[in-house]
Amino acid sequence: MKYDKTNRTFDCEPTLTDSQVLQFCRDGYIQLQDIVPDEINQRTFDYLNGDLPINPSYIPKGMTHADLERIRDTHEPSSILLEDWYIEHVLLNPQLAGALRSVLGKNVGLPVLVSNHRVECPMEAQPWHHDADHVFGPEINFVEVFYFPQDTPLELGPTELLPGSHLSPTSRDISEKGVACNGPAGSFVIHSQSILHRRGESTASGLRHMLKYSYWRTDPPTRDWIHEPDFDFQMAPYGGHGVARYVAHMFYWLCGKGDEFHLIGGQAWPWSSTNQIGPSYGYGQSNGYLPNWRKNNPDDYAVG
Ligand SMILES: [Fe+2]
Helix, strand or coil: CEEECCCCEEECCCCCEHHHHHHHHHHCEEEECCCCCHHHHHHHHHHHCCCCCCCECCCCCCCCHHHHHHHHCCCCCHHHHHEHHHHHHHHCCHHHHHHHHHHHCCCEECCCCCEECCEEEEECCCCCECCCCCCCCCCCCEEEEEEECCCECCCECCEEECCCCCCCCCCCCCCCCCEECCECCCEEEEECCCCCEEECCEEEEEEECCEEEEEECCCCCCCCCECCCCCCCCCCCCCCCCCHHHHHHHHHHHCCCHHHCCECCCCCCCCCCCCCCCCCCCCCCCCCEEECCCCCCCCCEEEC
């Protein structure tokens, strides 16, 4: 692990494989469960409840110790990002960092702002929503991370996600369920900020914390995660009708091959079915269309 304290970046070995990176493109999220030591989860919980004195590793320019104390008690307790124990065991958690390094490239930028989704349970479910300022596109220039510092069973209303909803505007009725991010203390969800989500309904009593922040890219994308020798760009499972083109474009962009991506329509690559007897036509075309990320063409293709 290389931590650059001055630039607030880190670098490490990527841990995801081709298939796992493609799955992230398809689902829009990755869950990592129970990977932070209990003592650190507890310390986070105490810090957020104001039961620990703050001890920042440095005071950012233009701020004072009193500012950091004040910030700790808000819904954006970003002063926790300056605690050495939090940096080492949470921000730079080895499993989390390896996955982030895989999708964000070298020298990943560290978060500067924390949101604490602090809920006094029980509480009804939130409506489904895409967060403000989301963007639909093939680029993965940043990802958002949820950190659950306490056991978060279904009764405490963990975040719910709708897999694959990071690709285009999606709506869902409040009565419909998604995939719940329940798990033991020390669990993370790495996800596209564009994914449809909500706070789930909670039925137990008590205070629930969940911290949310973004890591970001500083280096152009390239396929430098773990290669699978038999990974096949032509036959890879990009998804079904209307979806595969977006997933494949995202994957190609991450590989640094966004410029080589062209669609010709119909049953053409990257769409495929398990029932076909040979590869889809249209792979490796030098001209064609792009997915219509901006939703301004009725056939859902954009000029390539
Ligand atoms: Fe939200």
